[in-house]
Amino acid sequence: MRIRLLRVLALGVVSLAVASCSQTRAPVAIATHADDYGTPVGDQKVQQGGDLVMGLSNDPDRLDPTTSSSLYTRYVMSTICEKLYDNDASGNLVPQLATELPRFSEDGLTVTIPVRTGVTFADGTPFNAAAVQTSLRRHLGMEGSQRSGELGPIAEVETDGPAQVLIRYRTPFAPITAALADRAGMIMSPTALKEEGSDFGDHPVCVGPFKFAQRTPQTSIVVERDPLYYDAQNVHFDTITYRIMADPKARTAAMHTGAIQVADTMSPQDADALSTDPRLHLLVSGSFGYQGFYLNLGNVDGAGKPAKQIDTPLARDPRIRLALSLSIDRQALVDKAFKGWYESACTAIAPLTSYATRAATACPVFDPERSRRLLAEAGVQTPYPITMQVMNVADQLEYAQVLRAGVAAGGFDLRIVPTEYSAMLDAQKRGTYEALLLGWSGRLDPDGNIARFLVTGSSGNYTGYSSSALDDVLSWAAHTTSPARRGALYEQAVATIERDNPYIYTYRLRNLTVHSTRVTGIEVYADGAVRLGKAAFVSERNS
Structure with a gap:
């Protein structure tokens, strides 16, 4: 069976939400396996x-x-x-x-x-x-x-x-x-x-x-x-x-x-x-979900509590986070680590939904040279060190090692800390991490994949990120009754997230049971x- 287009509530009517935006629909990755x-x-x-x-x-x-x-x-x-x-x-x-x-x-x-x-x-x-x-x-x-x-x-x-x-x-x-x-x-x-x-x-x-x-x-x-x-x-x-x-x-x-x-x-x-x-x-x-990693920008007192600026270049300077995103060759990493069973992903908008426009799903261009230039502009040492907690299971550790080798070309030194799953959930909520490789299983509506994690003060805002521009866009997207308008607003949301990179999306798993x-x-x-x-x-x- 194929996943039908995402059905979206519009004032009580569950209607097919075809985003009639100026962008063309993104090419959807065709799974190798049915x-x-x-x-x-x-x-x-x-x-x-x-x-x-x-x-x-x-x-x-x-x-x-x-x-x-x-x-x-x-x-x-x-x-x-x-x-x-x-x-x-x-x-x-x-x-x-x-x-x-x-x-x-x-x-x-x-x-x-x-x-x-x-x-x-x-x-x-x-x-x-x-x-x-x-x-x-x-x-x-x-x-x-x-x-x-x-x-x-x-x-x-x-x-x-x-x-x-x-x-x-x-x-x-x-x-x-x-x-x-x-x-x-x-x-x-x-x-x-x-x-x-x-x-x-x-x-x-x-x-x-x-x-x-x-x-x-x-x-x-x-x-x-x-x-x-x-x-x-x-x-x-x-x-x-x-x-x-x-x-x-x-x-x-x-x-x-x-x-x-x-x-x-x-x-x-x-x-x-x-x-x-x-x-x-x-x-x-x-999957409606995504995998990637959180970057702690201001989660000091726990998720949902008022954010406090963390005094590190990674937390302060969006150029460093953008450089990190540009240093990731997402498709190559998936192919190498997961033998073609998973798919690359760059945003919280899942394919095979009505919001999967090109603008809502496109990946940043892999550009390690620009990554190094951004690090130079930011005035930080290279390789720039980042400590990342990773679930202590073979697949996740293997992916993290492949990721580590990949981002080195962009000027980063990724330091991997194997961590038990329960401890990762605790660190996620308490903010006791710098970077955390952890994903989300996904929801039918894009609001459940974005707002929960990135709206200021949300109980699921594990990065301590705060953007009034994103808050406004997501609020309008949740309240509007027009599916087309919602689609356009989620494209704006993706652009804001990719500018600030509090969470870096890397791949989308396929459920294997x-x-x-x-x-x-x-x-x-x-x-x-x-x-x-x-x-x-x-x-x-x-x-």
Whole structure:
């Protein structure tokens, strides 16, 4: 399947947003390997029961939808914590705990969301509009929330009876449905929230095909089938165990031996062999996300806190950051490090969306000579040293070494510090880094890929970057009802980001998830989440 053009909310109408700008559409990179998002169980004959084991490539942070910033938390939460909306394999927004897409008032300031009735949380608490109100208010107001900026300028969340939620806005916010198709739309049991408070992530309770059972830090997370789930007849496994396996070689070996039945984020180094093993099936999908590295410009007291100027040439002088970007041969690095499985990327605008114009996706010209001239103009020593924290896994370290060799030609000395994933997330939030090689799994709407990270004061602004010009452009892009106008504004946003380079985009991965042919119903979409909730072992009569 191909990802359809990104659908964008415009005052309640989910419409195809074709950016009719002056720029021509960017040529979209054609993947060497065909997309395969998986298929639902459907009418296949499957076994009832059984225990699935998934090799998870990193230990998630706390299982709290409000405070989590880890992709791997999304994998686990997708089985235990449904959202108001979801996206499907074609890139469409579809209701999940809501019953239909939102209705917008004529002025765009009131958003009405009808929600399911007759549904209960895993602890037996009724699911209703009041429960949705409680979760959304927590996302907005809880200290340390990573969701507040994703929901836009909300004035109040109200209920209209047990089956309708009203979101009142100060100004219209076009990306709200896309935001509610991710962690901001995950609804938590009000009873559990009251009992657990800030410790909710240790014992999360939501609506989902499975419910949380136990967690052994750095080892495993176990979820078990929830008999109270409203669609329990289509849930097949008894339990799912997420086994933490950071080493991609170990995950590959465990897949070949059958010790695990599914694994995420497979290494491009192993993908060819996995794709030809008749006992395994490799799912391959494009991504709305991007990979690259943060440069700390002003995150001194923690993300979301007022920025303070860091007194280094890299943080003070945009010429040095531009030089660093110009010294990266993005396509050559991808080809060398990832064997053609991934794609180069230069902006937060994903290909195969309606915003993928040439201006919104074009890469800076690889120009190490200009890089050296810019460093000379800035009056800094060369090679200019930069300390970069890199996830302590083989693929990331290999890419970092290739990157290090590449930027040396532009006058940089990249000093690589291998770091555990959980420590990187902590450094990202606290600002205890100079450069940090870490990406984003991506969202349907560009606002979720840009504003969260670069708007002044956002809880996800990990670089401490502040630009009133970018703030204004992104605000207009979020509030306008015109898809064409939004497209033009995102082109302006890209130009501003490429001038200041608080984050340098380098490549876009393709989701590589492998599962045993004994299992069916596993799906992975462009949002990067591995969906296991309705999967099952294939019936022995079919095997």
